[in-house]
Amino acid sequence: MSASTTPGGLRVTFEPFDLPLANPFGISRRTTTVARNVLVRAEWDGLVGYGEASPNAYYGECQESVLAWLPRLIDALPDDPFMVRQAVAQLEHAAHHNPAARAGVELALWDLVGKRYGAPIWRLWGINEQVPLSSFTIGIDTPERMAEKATAAAEYPLLKIKVGTADDVARLRTVRAARPDARLQVDANGAWSAKEAIAAIPRLAEFDIELIEQPVRADDLDGLLAVSRSTSLPVYADEGCVTARDVPRVADRCDGVVVKLQKCGGLLPALEHVQTARAHGLKVMMGCMIESGLGIAAATQLAPLCDSLDLDGNILLARDPFEAVSARQGQLTMPTGPGLGATLKP
Amino acid sequence: MSASTTPGGLRVTFEPFDLPLANPFGISRRTTTVARNVLVRAEWDGLVGYGEASPNAYYGECQESVLAWLPRLIDALPDDPFMVRQAVAQLEHAAHHNPAARAGVELALWDLVGKRYGAPIWRLWGINEQVPLSSFTIGIDTPERMAEKATAAAEYPLLKIKVGTADDVARLRTVRAARPDARLQVDANGAWSAKEAIAAIPRLAEFDIELIEQPVRADDLDGLLAVSRSTSLPVYADEGCVTARDVPRVADRCDGVVVKLQKCGGLLPALEHVQTARAHGLKVMMGCMIESGLGIAAATQLAPLCDSLDLDGNILLARDPFEAVSARQGQLTMPTGPGLGATLKP
Numbered sequence: 106m107s108a109s110t111t112p113g114g115l116r117v118t119f120e121p122f123d124l125p126l127a128n129p130f131g132i133s134r135r136t137t138t139v140a141r142n143v144l145v146r147a148e149w150d151g152l153v154g155y156g157e158a159s160p161n162a163y164y165g166e167c168q169e170s171v172l173a174w175l176p177r178l179i180d181a182l183p184d185d186p187f188m189v190r191q192a193v194a195q196l197e198h199a200a201h202h203n204p205a206a207r208a209g210v211e212l213a214l215w216d217l218v219g220k221r222y223g224a225p226i227w228r229l230w231g232i233n234e235q236v237p238l239s240s241f242t243i244g245i246d247t248p249e250r251m252a253e254k255a256t257a258a259a260e261y262p263l264l265k266i267k268v269g270t271a272d273d274v275a276r277l278r279t280v281r282a283a284r285p286d287a288r289l290q291v292d293a294n295g296a297w298s299a300k301e302a303i304a305a306i307p308r309l310a311e312f313d314i315e316l317i318e319q320p321v322r323a324d325d326l327d328g329l330l331a332v333s334r335s336t337s338l339p340v341y342a343d344e345g346c347v348t349a350r351d352v353p354r355v356a357d358r359c360d361g362v363v364v365k366l367q368k369c370g371g372l373l374p375a376l377e378h379v380q381t382a383r384a385h386g387l388k389v390m391m392g393c394m395i396e397s398g399l400g401i402a403a404a405t406q407l408a409p410l411c412d413s414l415d416l417d418g419n420i421l422l423a424r425d426p427f428e429a430v431s432a433r434q435g436q437l438t439m440p441t442g443p444g445l446g447a448t449l450k451p
Numbered sequence: 452m453s454a455s456t457t458p459g460g461l462r463v464t465f466e467p468f469d470l471p472l473a474n475p476f477g478i479s480r481r482t483t484t485v486a487r488n489v490l491v492r493a494e495w496d497g498l499v500g501y502g503e504a505s506p507n508a509y510y511g512e513c514q515e516s517v518l519a520w521l522p523r524l525i526d527a528l529p530d531d532p533f534m535v536r537q538a539v540a541q542l543e544h545a546a547h548h549n550p551a552a553r554a555g556v557e558l559a560l561w562d563l564v565g566k567r568y569g570a571p572i573w574r575l576w577g578i579n580e581q582v583p584l585s586s587f588t589i590g591i592d593t594p595e596r597m598a599e600k601a602t603a604a605a606e607y608p609l610l611k612i613k614v615g616t617a618d619d620v621a622r623l624r625t626v627r628a629a630r631p632d633a634r635l636q637v638d639a640n641g642a643w644s645a646k647e648a649i650a651a652i653p654r655l656a657e658f659d660i661e662l663i664e665q666p667v668r669a670d671d672l673d674g675l676l677a678v679s680r681s682t683s684l685p686v687y688a689d690e691g692c693v694t695a696r697d698v699p700r701v702a703d704r705c706d707g708v709v710v711k712l713q714k715c716g717g718l719l720p721a722l723e724h725v726q727t728a729r730a731h732g733l734k735v736m737m738g739c740m741i742e743s744g745l746g747i748a749a750a751t752q753l754a755p756l757c758d759s760l761d762l763d764g765n766i767l768l769a770r771d772p773f774e775a776v777s778a779r780q781g782q783l784t785m786p787t788g789p790g791l792g793a794t795l796k797p
């Protein structure tokens with residue numbers, strides 16, 4: 106465990122936070138067995154706030170980079186830890202390409218703010234309690250194993266199916282056969298070329314899917330537009346829309362965007378992302394990395410602002426170290442505890 | 452005074468709130484001697500929250516329309532008055548073209564939220580205390596009277612000069628002579644055609660001005676772009692950028708936007724406006740209508756998120772009924788009281 110104290114008296118400690126998964130989890134780019142996250146703990150004026158960094162290799166981060174950058178990020182904090190917007194600006198300046206490390210610190214600060222005022226963050230921000238259904242994600246595996254996972258996830262009426270393999274049709278067919286009544290969304294994580302996507306989507310659509318996430322590579326804006334125009338299904342940008350600043354570029358090329366605290370740097374950047382997307386008339390999905398109930402509780406603060414959710418990161422874990430939001434049958438409930446509303450289990 | 456109570460138990464009363472000005476105030480469209488506003492009072496669980504509606508004829512509102520619409524707006528409120536985002540959505544649905552009426556209600560709700568948690572709204576939202584200098588506005592009058600007003604405003608180092616007359620040059624000349632060291636901004640309130648603006652700006656620029664606000668009509672987007680390209684001075688859209696939804700349309704055609712609580716419908720719509728503008732790399736000015744210290748205290752909650760301010764509406768009044776932010780020499784300080792931080796004077 107490492108520790109650092111700001112001139113303003115904020116003591117921040119952090120440590121590796123390894124989260125083994127119940128089952129290996131595959132997407133088009135990689136397979137994960139342990140989420141190697143970082144737990145951040147901020148102490149101030151007798152209060153303790155927790156934050157989680159869930160670094161993602163795609164965005165250039167890993168547990169080691171987060172641990173290496175955190176002391177520099179703590180040095181960049183304002184004296185008053187409640188000035189979170191200033192903290193966000195200073196963290197972005199200090200470590201623009203370390204969004205998960207920044208999110209870990211930012212979440213701990215919000216947890217402090219909420220605990221100071223005795224209220225969940227969503228309450229301080231005037232957010233309501235109507236939470237859309239969250240999907241449960243079926244990672245890439247053999248068609249048979251994906252069908253088994255879909256069956257095992259019988260509790261969840263909405264499944265997100267990872268695609269981008271040489272035979273997505275076979276996978277969708279077995280999943281649909283296993284779960285004839287489920288709502289299905291598909292996520293290619295940028296695995297297709299535009300031509301491949303335009304060919305694949307009508308074949309996958311036969312299995313009654315309701316949206317396509319990131320069909321083409323993040324930087325293929327022409328491809329994104331071509332795919333969006335080729336199908337009546339809503340097309341969402343995820344890797345292609347990392348922060349609010351990316352919204353204007355994708356706004357006329359897709360139907361919705363996926364917001365994640367860990368790719369944009371925390372709750373405030375995520376709120377900006379949601380609001381900018383709304384100003385452009387886009388749909389909004391809130392997603393997550395593989396993270397504990399702490400990170401999921403943080404994302405849930407903004408859930409009522411979104412059209413759909415994919416907040417299942419903690420459900421994939423062998424054991425969740427945090428007591429946080431309940432997610433019965435994919436229906437999350439708003440955290441009622443102060444701050445982020447997650448409690449470390451004994 | 453009228454009263455209305457929601458099924459959730461929120462009692463809302465409202466009444467005409469006439470604010471005589473110290474001097475008549477002219478812009479290119481009209482001259483005002485009394486601001487005919489509406490005061491909104493929300494009572495809930497032993498707490499009292501205040502909001503102010505400052506209707507502007509340009510946006511189709513007046514005191515009578517606000518008073519007529521308020522009962523319908525109160526009917527549209529959610530049972531839980533702390534779910535302000537839901538309230539904003541329902542108010543927008545109920546009365547899209549009544550932004551000041553909506554703002555009056557929304558501000559009263561935020562005042563309640565802050566009082567409930569014992570903190571100013573800016574604190575609950577993680578905003579810092581660094582407030583940019585506010586301008587003091589010199590309305591349109593004879594060149595001599597404008598020079599006198601500029602001299603009388605010696606306390607204020609930053610002046611906003613209203614233009615859009617047949618002889619703006621004479622007015623700028625006398626103002627500049629009266630205040631050789633002042634920073635000057637000019638606001639045409641859409642009075643010029645693009646051709647007129649492109650001809651006028653270089654002549655006004657001789658008097659050392661630092662920005663131009665709304666040179667052309669709100670809907671003249673081609674003109675806005677032509678004017679922006681014609682000058683090295685920053686060009687801001689005000690009437691041409693009413694809410695966050697307008698930002699994408701003007702973003703590539705100007706350098707900054709003016710956000711006002713009373714034109715977009717309150718603090719949350721204003722926050723969305725600021726954040727969407729930021730996502731587009733635009734500068735942000737926070738402006739106001741002629742309003743009491745209550746409305747100014749509300750706008751000040753977001754002041755540290757802006758590059759510049761024009762929050763002088765209450766200074767133009769013969770008497771401000773609210774004790775709120777101090778604005779010595781144009782330097783506002785953040786309200787320290789809970790909620791909006793304004794107190795009705797005895």
